[in-house]
Amino acid sequence: MRKNVEKLTKNDTDILKKIRALKLLQADFTVAHSNYTTSIEYANKIERYLTNLMHEDVFVSYQKLKKTIDYAAISEFDYEGAVTFFDIADVLPYDIRVDNIVNIDLNSAYAMALFNHEIINNKGFQILTALPKKRRLQTVGMFAASKTVYEYARGELIGVPDIITNDLKNVFWFAAHTIDQIMSDLKFMSKDLFIYYWFDGIYLKYNKYVVGVLCEFLDSIGMPYKTTMLTEFKIVENDLVYNITFKENGEPKIFNIPDKAKIRRSNALIHAALLNVKKK
Numbered sequence: 001m002r003k004n005v006e007k008l009t010k011n012d013t014d015i016l017k018k019i020r021a022l023k024l025l026q027a028d029f030t031v032a033h034s035n036y037t038t039s040i041e042y043a044n045k046i047e048r049y050l051t052n053l054m055h056e057d058v059f060v061s062y063q064k065l066k067k068t069i070d071y072a073a074i075s076e077f078d079y080e081g082a083v084t085f086f087d088i089a090d091v092l093p094y095d096i097r098v099d100n101i102v103n104i105d106l107n108s109a110y111a112m113a114l115f116n117h118e119i120i121n122n123k124g125f126q127i128l129t130a131l132p133k134k135r136r137l138q139t140v141g142m143f144a145a146s147k148t149v150y151e152y153a154r155g156e157l158i159g160v161p162d163i164i165t166n167d168l169k170n171v172f173w174f175a176a177h178t179i180d181q182i183m184s185d186l187k188f189m190s191k192d193l194f195i196y197y198w199f200d201g202i203y204l205k206y207n208k209y210v211v212g213v214l215c216e217f218l219d220s221i222g223m224p225y226k227t228t229m230l231t232e233f234k235i236v237e238n239d240l241v242y243n244i245t246f247k248e249n250g251e252p253k254i255f256n257i258p259d260k261a262k263i264r265r266s267n268a269l270i271h272a273a274l275l276n277v278k279k280k
Contacts, residue, residue, distance in 0.1 A: 014049065015038050015040075015049050018040055018047070019031060019040070022040070022042060022152070022155065023152070023155040024155070025155065026154040026155040027042050027043070027152070027154070027155060028042065028152060028153050028154065029041060029042035029152050030042075030149065030150065030151050030152070031149070031150040031152075032147050032148070032149045032150075033147060033148050033150075034145055034146065034147035034148075035141075035144075035145045035146065035147075036050070036054065036142070036145060037049060037050055054135070054138050055135055057131060057135055058131075058135050058138045058139050058142065059142075061127055061128070061131060061135070061139045062139050062142045062143075064127050065120065065124050065127050065128065065139060065140075066168065068120045068121050068123050068124030068127065069119060069120055069124065069168070069171060070118060070119055070120070070121070073117065073118050073119045074119060074168070074170050074171060074174070075170060075174055076170070077170075078170075078173075079170060079173035079174055079176070079177040080144075080169070080173045082177055082180075083173065083176045083177050083180045084180060085176070085180065085198070085199055086196070086197065086198050086199075086257065087183070087184070087187060087196060087197055088195070088196040088235075088242075089192075089194050089195055089196065098195075098205065098233045098234075099231045099232065099233070100205065100206045100229070100231070101195065101203055101204070101205060101206060101229070101230040101231070101233040101246065102203070102204060102205075102206045102211055102227055102228070102229055102230070103201055103202070103203050103227070103228045103229075103230055103248075104186065104201065104202050104204075104211070104214060104215070104218075104225055104226075104227050105200065105201040105225060105226050105227075105228065106179065106182070106200040106201070106218070106223055106224070106225050107224040107225055107226060108128065108129050108136065108224070109175075109179045109182075109199075109200035109223070110128070110136065110137060110140045110172075110175040110176070110179065110200070111125055111128035111129050111136060111140075112222075112223055112224065113174070113175040113178040113179055114128075114140070114171065114174075114175050116222055116223075117174070117178070119171060119174065119175075128140070137199070140171070140172050140175055141172055142166075142172075143166055143168045143169055143170075143171040143172040144166065144169045144172035144173060144176075145166055145169075146163060146164060146165040146166065146169070147163075147164050148161045148162070148163050148164075149161060149162040149163075149164065179199070179200050182218075182221070182223065183197040183200070183202055185217065186202045186214050186217070186218075187202065189210070189213055189214055189217065190202070190204045190210060190214065191210075193205040193206075193207055193210055195233075195235070196235070196242075198255075198257055202214075203230070203233070206229065211227065215227070228248055228249075229248075230246040230247065230248055231246065231247045232245070232246055232247045233245075233246040234246065241256050241257065242255075242256070242257040243255075243256055244256075244257065
């Protein structure tokens, strides 16, 4: 019999309520929790919750991109533990307001990393670069997606959860590691001018000579970039989130960068509910 699939856009609280209700009903059900979706299968029905909202283009592009990969070029080295994504100057006060800041942002960074190392071909590069920046990152990020499957009988967990990882996860982690290393090199060359970097963009106090050195380095490794001057730059650490504000060409910009602990906390709540463990 064909299962009825219902797609829902809800938050963690909605997922937890559904799981608890099925436990109270002593139902047989299966939960698959991943980076992007949580699906709950019961009574010949599947409810799929989008826990990380993304445009449909991301899923379509991911399927297309997989067909352009040179599998032989993918390293077996585990890069996952070597990637930080974010770094901030240790000696810099967390509450600052500075003018004359420069941002050096890598263009199509993850696409360039994969293309330059011949993991994707020209068609794959075109698929990625045709997407807006956020969707490009989300598309490559899907290679690192994993899911944990929980099986229940009469409301009780059977055995231990099954963790399923993507065989192509190193497509993402290699690209992330490559960009992370570039950011780390730029940080080192910036010395005490460095403020922070986040994914593929670095922020530092402006110095013409140092910026020139950084740009020459990026040119030498074939990584395109753009530089932008910022004013009224302010960064504040607040409730596990870095609140960053500045003006770019006179236009106010706001970024809220979550601490990794906050993301882990959300996933832990769902995991604890599935295991029927009360979280303090």
